[in-house]
Amino acid sequence: MKIMVAIGDDEISRNALQEALSIAGAYGAKLCVVHAVAESDADEESGGNREKGAGLLERAKSNASNAITVETRLLDADGEYGLNGVSEAIANAVTEWGADLLVVGTKGRRGLERLVIGSVAGQLVNTVDTSILLVRLP
Numbered sequence: 001m002k003i004m005v006a007i008g009d010d011e012i013s014r015n016a017l018q019e020a021l022s023i024a025g026a027y028g029a030k031l032c033v034v035h036a037v038a039e040s041d042a043d044e045e046s047g048g049n050r051e052k053g054a055g056l057l058e059r060a061k062s063n064a065s066n067a068i069t070v071e072t073r074l075l076d077a078d079g080e081y082g083l084n085g086v087s088e089a090i091a092n093a094v095t096e097w098g099a100d101l102l103v104v105g106t107k108g109r110r111g112l113e114r115l116v117i118g119s120v121a122g123q124l125v126n127t128v129d130t131s132i133l134l135v136r137l138p
Contacts, residue, residue, distance in 0.1 A: 012105030
């Protein structure tokens with residue numbers, strides 16, 4: 001079994017990572033942790049999104065037990081993906097890696113906020129052909 005988890009630098013993503021680690025450990029599955037970055041959104045003073053993303057993935061990998069095979073991928077959300085770059089980059093990674101399950105955190109936005117802001121999780125539900133586990137804050 002192959003599980004992919006998409007993470008960001010927030011509490012919801014940490015919960016999604018813990019859920020994916022738990023499932024991977026229980027089923028002896030391979031785990032791929034991904035983080036999508038758009039350099040066009042980088043703050044020059046912050047050191048860039050790629051460096052932050054790489055650090056985030058390294059911390060995520062260090063949370064795994066030695067019994068779990070963990071791979072990490074820093075995804076490029078720029079270029080041809082446009083407005084939906086993050087969700088498209090993750091969807092392509094799911095297909096390319098052959099994931100059986102995608103785990104992703106969701107804030108559970110509703111109504112006007114969801115319409116205006118959108119939702120990466122919602123876009124993934126409508127794009128990815130594999131099973132998706134949506135994780136919310138407890």
